Amino acid sequence: MSRPEHTAPPELYYNEREASKYQQNSRMREIQTVLTRRALELLCLPDRKSCFLLDIGCGTGISGEEISAQGHYWTGIDISPHMLNVALEQGVEGDLFWRDMGQGLNFRAGTFDGALSISALQWLCNADRKSHNPIKRLNCFFQSLYKVLSRGSRAVLQFYPETAEQMNLIIQSALRAGFGGGTVVDYPNSSKAKKIYLVLICGPETVLLPHVEGLMDSSVSYLASKKAKRTAKGQRITLKEFIRRKKERQRKQGRIAVRPDSKYSGRKRRVKW
Incomplete structure (x- = not known):
């Protein structure tokens, strides 16, 4: 089965037909909800406090529904107008913006207490147009993400890297923007259930992500840092x-x-x- 990124650009791949699947298919909704819960867990948000989160690649608002269910507020961006239309029909509670994340995030500095993304980051590694440069688009995205997050907050980005080189490119772009952290892998020994989360810390200095306890079965943590490599x-x-x-x-x-x-x-x- 070919990867969606190889089929068409995201704004064309997620058409009306594909968007309706996220509305009608209970299995897809369940997977999206589980991934969102895991991302919220890795964000380590403060207890008994509502936070303002950014949902990158929000799609039809399934992740946003889980964010709202846990008592937080959110704003979502997505490149597909069809996915956003479905979210509006569902009456989601968050604010929605039609935006290509590869062109940067146009929000005020320090607006959000955290950010998450489910199954969207790998699209930035594709050059769907002649003007698209994956390295420049990744750098633009991570630099703008660092700017819109409050200091000390986290961003958790779940994605599906195609190769180790692609994964390394994404990590290096995040570190170059000033983030600390690394990747958390759930079920690393299963080709089907394996899930990779890029956990980033936004702060004045690049720091290592501490070991995360209570991960899913057979989980491992890979740490990356500029200082650790020097x-x-x-x-x-x-x-x-x-x-x-x-x-x-x-x-x-x-x-x-x-x-x-x-x-x-x-x-x-x-x-x-």
Whole structure:
């Protein structure tokens, strides 16, 4: 079965027919609701306090219904007018905006107490038009997301990366924008039930995401940080040690084509005349 991103651009793929499925198909609604509950859990919102959240790729408002059920307020954006029309027909409580997240989020700085997104982030890795550059669109999205979040808040983005390189591209774009955090993977040993959440912390400094207790069965946490990847200032390492660390980092990122370690790694080559 082909991925939706390979079928058509999101504004065309989510047409009237596809939008009606989210309204009528109870299985799709159930999956969306479960994913939203998990994202809200990872947001670590304060107890007994209503927060103002941003739902990125809100679709027909299924995630918004769960946000409202937990006593929070929300605003949603989506690129598909058909999905937004269904949300309006359902009478959702949040405010809706027709917006391409790859063009940035046009809200005031520090507006939201948190943000979540379900099954939308991977669309930014596609170039559906000649003017689309995935790296620029990801950078624009994460930079604007960092701006609209209040300091100390979190963003939880559930997505389906196609390759390890695509996943690494997304993580690096988030770190470049100033976020700290990493990914949380639920059911990593199951190809069908596996779910990946990018958990980002918005703060003045890049920090590591602490280990999250109480995850689903067989869950693991991968941590990423700018500071963790840098060598201490003034510390010198050999070329062989540099290559070893680079390979180890790539293995942690899940890359498949990583050359095995060898005693010849980093050796000085003779110049051929």
